[in-house]
Amino acid sequence: MLNIYPIIAGVGIVISIISAMKKAPFFNYLGILMAMYGLLKCVEFVAPPLPGQVILMYMAMFVFTFLIYFSIKEDQFQAFLRPMKTVLADDDKKILRVLIVYIMIPVLAGYITYGKVKPQLAPPTSARIVHPEPPASITFRGEKISLLGAESPVRNDTANRDKHFEAGKRIYYQNCFYCHGDDLAGNGYIADAFNPRPLPFRGTDTIAQLPEGFVFYRIAKGWTTLPAGSTPWDSSMPAFDTFLTVEEVWQVTFFIYEATGNKPR
Amino acid sequence: MAEVSTTKGISKGVVKLTVLLGISFAIILLFKPFATEEAYRAFPVIGSRVWVWIIAQLHLNFAAFVLGVPIFAVAMEFIGWRKSDERLDKIAHDFAKLFTVGYTITAILGTVLLISLPILYPKFMEHMMKILGPTWWLYIVVMYTETIIVAYYYYSWNQMKTEGKGKHVFLGLLVNLAGAALLLITSSWVGYMTTPGGVSEAGELVSRWDAIMTYMWLPLSLHRLVANVVFGAAIGAAYAAYRFTTSTSPEDKAYYDWMGYTAAMICIAAYFILPGIGYLLGVEIYAFNEQMGIQLMGGFFAWLWVMQAILMGLILFFINYYLWISLNKMPGGERYFKYVKLLYIFTLLGWAIWMTPHSVAVSLEEARRIGTYHPILGNLGVMASKNTATIVAMLATFYSYAIFRIANQEPTVPWAKTGTMVKAAVMIASFVGILWIGWYSYIVPAEFRVKVLSTIQFGLFFGVMIATLVIDKYLYKDAHIIGEPEWGKMPDRSQYALIGVTVTFTWLMSLLGYMRAGGRQYWHVYGIVKDTSPDAFLPTHGFASVVASITTILFFFVVAAVFWGIIKTEKVPEGGTS
Numbered sequence: 080m081l082n083i084y085p086i087i088a089g090v091g092i093v094i095s096i097i098s099a100m101k102k103a104p105f106f107n108y109l110g111i112l113m114a115m116y117g118l119l120k121c122v123e124f125v126a127p128p129l130p131g132q133v134i135l136m137y138m139a140m141f142v143f144t145f146l147i148y149f150s151i152k153e154d155q156f157q158a159f160l161r162p163m164k165t166v167l168a169d170d171d172k173k174i175l176r177v178l179i180v181y182i183m184i185p186v187l188a189g190y191i192t193y194g195k196v197k198p199q200l201a202p203p204t205s206a207r208i209v210h211p212e213p214p215a216s217i218t219f220r221g222e223k224i225s226l227l228g229a230e231s232p233v234r235n236d237t238a239n240r241d242k243h244f245e246a247g248k249r250i251y252y253q254n255c256f257y258c259h260g261d262d263l264a265g266n267g268y269i270a271d272a273f274n275p276r277p278l279p280f281r282g283t284d285t286i287a288q289l290p291e292g293f294v295f296y297r298i299a300k301g302w303t304t305l306p307a308g309s310t311p312w313d314s315s316m317p318a319f320d321t322f323l324t325v326e327e328v329w330q331v332t333f334f335i336y337e338a339t340g341n342k343p344r
Numbered sequence: 345m346a347e348v349s350t351t352k353g354i355s356k357g358v359v360k361l362t363v364l365l366g367i368s369f370a371i372i373l374l375f376k377p378f379a380t381e382e383a384y385r386a387f388p389v390i391g392s393r394v395w396v397w398i399i400a401q402l403h404l405n406f407a408a409f410v411l412g413v414p415i416f417a418v419a420m421e422f423i424g425w426r427k428s429d430e431r432l433d434k435i436a437h438d439f440a441k442l443f444t445v446g447y448t449i450t451a452i453l454g455t456v457l458l459i460s461l462p463i464l465y466p467k468f469m470e471h472m473m474k475i476l477g478p479t480w481w482l483y484i485v486v487m488y489t490e491t492i493i494v495a496y497y498y499y500s501w502n503q504m505k506t507e508g509k510g511k512h513v514f515l516g517l518l519v520n521l522a523g524a525a526l527l528l529i530t531s532s533w534v535g536y537m538t539t540p541g542g543v544s545e546a547g548e549l550v551s552r553w554d555a556i557m558t559y560m561w562l563p564l565s566l567h568r569l570v571a572n573v574v575f576g577a578a579i580g581a582a583y584a585a586y587r588f589t590t591s592t593s594p595e596d597k598a599y600y601d602w603m604g605y606t607a608a609m610i611c612i613a614a615y616f617i618l619p620g621i622g623y624l625l626g627v628e629i630y631a632f633n634e635q636m637g638i639q640l641m642g643g644f645f646a647w648l649w650v651m652q653a654i655l656m657g658l659i660l661f662f663i664n665y666y667l668w669i670s671l672n673k674m675p676g677g678e679r680y681f682k683y684v685k686l687l688y689i690f691t692l693l694g695w696a697i698w699m700t701p702h703s704v705a706v707s708l709e710e711a712r713r714i715g716t717y718h719p720i721l722g723n724l725g726v727m728a729s730k731n732t733a734t735i736v737a738m739l740a741t742f743y744s745y746a747i748f749r750i751a752n753q754e755p756t757v758p759w760a761k762t763g764t765m766v767k768a769a770v771m772i773a774s775f776v777g778i779l780w781i782g783w784y785s786y787i788v789p790a791e792f793r794v795k796v797l798s799t800i801q802f803g804l805f806f807g808v809m810i811a812t813l814v815i816d817k818y819l820y821k822d823a824h825i826i827g828e829p830e831w832g833k834m835p836d837r838s839q840y841a842l843i844g845v846t847v848t849f850t851w852l853m854s855l856l857g858y859m860r861a862g863g864r865q866y867w868h869v870y871g872i873v874k875d876t877s878p879d880a881f882l883p884t885h886g887f888a889s890v891v892a893s894i895t896t897i898l899f900f901f902v903v904a905a906v907f908w909g910i911i912k913t914e915k916v917p918e919g920g921t922s
Binding site: 122126127128129130131132133136137140143144147148150151152153156201211212213214215226227228265271274275276279282283285287288290293306342343344 | 633634635636638639642644654657658661665668669671672681684688692695696699700701704707708709710711712713714717718719720721722723726727728786787789790791794835837
């Protein structure tokens with residue numbers, strides 16, 4: 080299927096350049112908005128597409144800020160308003176006025192309204208929560224473990240770092256990699272089955288932002304004890320306190336930090 | 345406004361306060377709120393929570409107004425007195441007029457809140473009185489003190505104008521000290537509810553001082569104090585903007601244009617400090633309870649930070665817009681329009697990154713295509729980029745101001761060329777330095793980023809501003825003035841930008857107030873007094889936004905009435921506007 084967004088971006092850029100040369104700020108404004116929309120949609124050529132909500136936010140920002148830009152100088156602002164004033168007030172523009180004000184704008188409004196109200200089969204969009212807040216303590220196979228400021232005994236056991244790393248690696252490949260992936264990037268074999276997808280550990284924006292006790296808590300308790308304050312939750316993370324020991328959970332926590340080169344907060 | 349004697353003014357203030365307190369106590373005694381086993385009473389139709397939410401927020405908005413505006417007014421009065429500038433004295437008097445009226449409204453709203461809380465939440469208020477009761481009686485004493493000083497300050501203005509101006513400024517200082525005392529007392533209540541201390545797990549008092557001196561108390565007080573200055577100045581700017589757009593005489597337009605500019609610049613100067621103090625507040629919340637910190641910063645409330653970023657960036661754009669338009673009224677200002685393009689790009693990029701969410705609301709289809717985190721958005725949505733973007737946008741705003749200040753001048757000092765080059769070098773080095781730290785923040789542990797790099801970035805920001813202002817002070821000493829600023833030569837749309845700042849900031853205050861209160865989740869006093877009412881859940885952000893919007897609209901409805909009332913009671917000057 081033909082991707083029209085590069086064309087939209089290109090046409091927008093051409094309109095913008097010609098309008099700038101002809102000193103027609105209103106059409107320059109429209110051209111820039113077209114170009115920006117096209118370019119935002121073209122992100123999908125180099126990366127996954129931007130979500131609709133983000134494009135909406137950026138476009139609202141562009142509409143507002145470029146309007147501001149074209150209204151700083153008085154003469155430019157008057158030139159910006161001129162096409163609108165001409166269409167709305169000039170006697171010889173009656174046909175154009177009818178066409179734009181009475182036909183095009185209502186039809187566009189109707190089309191947008193139709194798009195909004197027509198029945199959709201897709202599940203509704205929901206704001207996703209990044210980090211559920213951890214409880215002060217958890218019960219791990221009958222043992223109470225305090226999470227506030229918790230320090231990893233495995234990390235502190237510097238004499239046996241290699242042993243813990245290897246143990247953590249084994250545990251990871253036995254339990255975690257199906258979802259979180261071979262390279263710890265959240266792209267395991269069955270990752271596509273979940274929404275939200277499993278968390279990647281690489282990069283600086285996930286476990287690098289978290290204290291180690293928090294990661295311990297998420298592995299140990301999974302979806303089972305997510306806090307009451309922020310329900311409903313979307314999480315398919317199993318609770319590993321039924322499969323692993325306390326030390327094993329610390330070991331796998333240690334492994335995912337070390338293997339990705341991240342440091343806990 | 346008709347002249348009222350100082351004694352009469354003070355008596356009026358004391359009588360009003362006494363009547364309002366009397367009404368409160370009479371109603372409370374009549375209802376006997378504490379003589380019940382029930383923990384809650386329901387407010388009709390909208391429920392107790394929404395009712396108290398709206399009234400408390402409105403009360404807080406006016407309280408912020410009447411605590412913030414005096415800081416601004418007294419500063420203006422002091423500078424006007426030392427520089428013998430009549431305009432500054434007039435602006436200070438105009439602001440004193442605003443907050444004197446504001447006091448009455450704050451007191452009325454406070455009365456409604458005072459009646460509502462014990463009746464609707466008897467058990468919770470019983471606990472609060474048990475722990476912090478004496479602070480409430482101190483609050484009443486300070487309120488009376490403040491009422492007397494404010495009335496004395498306002499009504500003695502003309503009397504002390506020529507003789508005793510120093511004493512009058514000192515009175516203004518006392519007004520602010522009393523205001524700060526009120527702020528400290530009320531912040532101790534909120535601080536106790538959110539980060540309690542000084543009590544046993546069963547809620548029994550162990551140490552009253554520890555119950556006051558909680559983790560949140562001082563950072564919250566400081567945050568509110570600075571936010572009050574921003575808010576007070578913003579209201580002042582909105583008032584000036586309203587008067588500007590409704591004035592017809594050139595003199596009035598020139599005066600209100602200048603008033604709006606002065607208020608807006610104080611507003612934005614204080615605004616620059618807010619993120620740093622907010623940071624401090626966040627650190628204290630984390631220190632009290634990591635759970636609460638995570639929930640506020642990365643959990644349920646994460647999306648409100650996106651909304652906050654949108655609104656904060658909007659405020660910067662409004663201010664920049666106002667300053668860029670202001671270049672039109674500066675003879676020689678056209679020389680600087682070429683730099684506006686660059687400042688526009690920096691502000692736009694800063695805002696875009698600031699508002700970019702880390703985790704985005706996506707449809708199922710989008711989620712499948714994007715993965716857990718979008719590779720571009722995920723990297724823009726973290727602290728390293730947010731701090732950098734915020735500082736870049738704020739620094740660009742500062743340079744808009746720095747350009748405006750010198751737009752009608754040409755330096756005459758022999759080292760003018762070198763000075764200008766040094767200034768440019770400082771600017772370029774600062775932008776490069778801030779961007780480099782932003783990049784470096786990605787590759788260091790979080791602790792180093794939070795405690796060291798962020799501090800350096802903010803330090804660099806303030807350092808550059810101070811350096812630029814100091815260089816300009818000497819560079820433009822005895823500068824050639826191309827022409828005086830043409831005050832009043834501003835289009836109305838520039839004034840709407842000032843009103844935009846005020847409305848946006850008010851809405852933001854409501855939203856962040858909800859977030860701060862929501863951090864307690866299903867507790868009245870976190871971990872001590874549980875909320876067992878039917879409202880013991882966090883509303884959706886959509887619902888909270890609607891309540892914040894209603895509160896903001898109600899607030900501006902009352903503020904508009906105040907503006908209108910002030911204008912109506914003024915005498916119509918010859919050839920001027922009413």
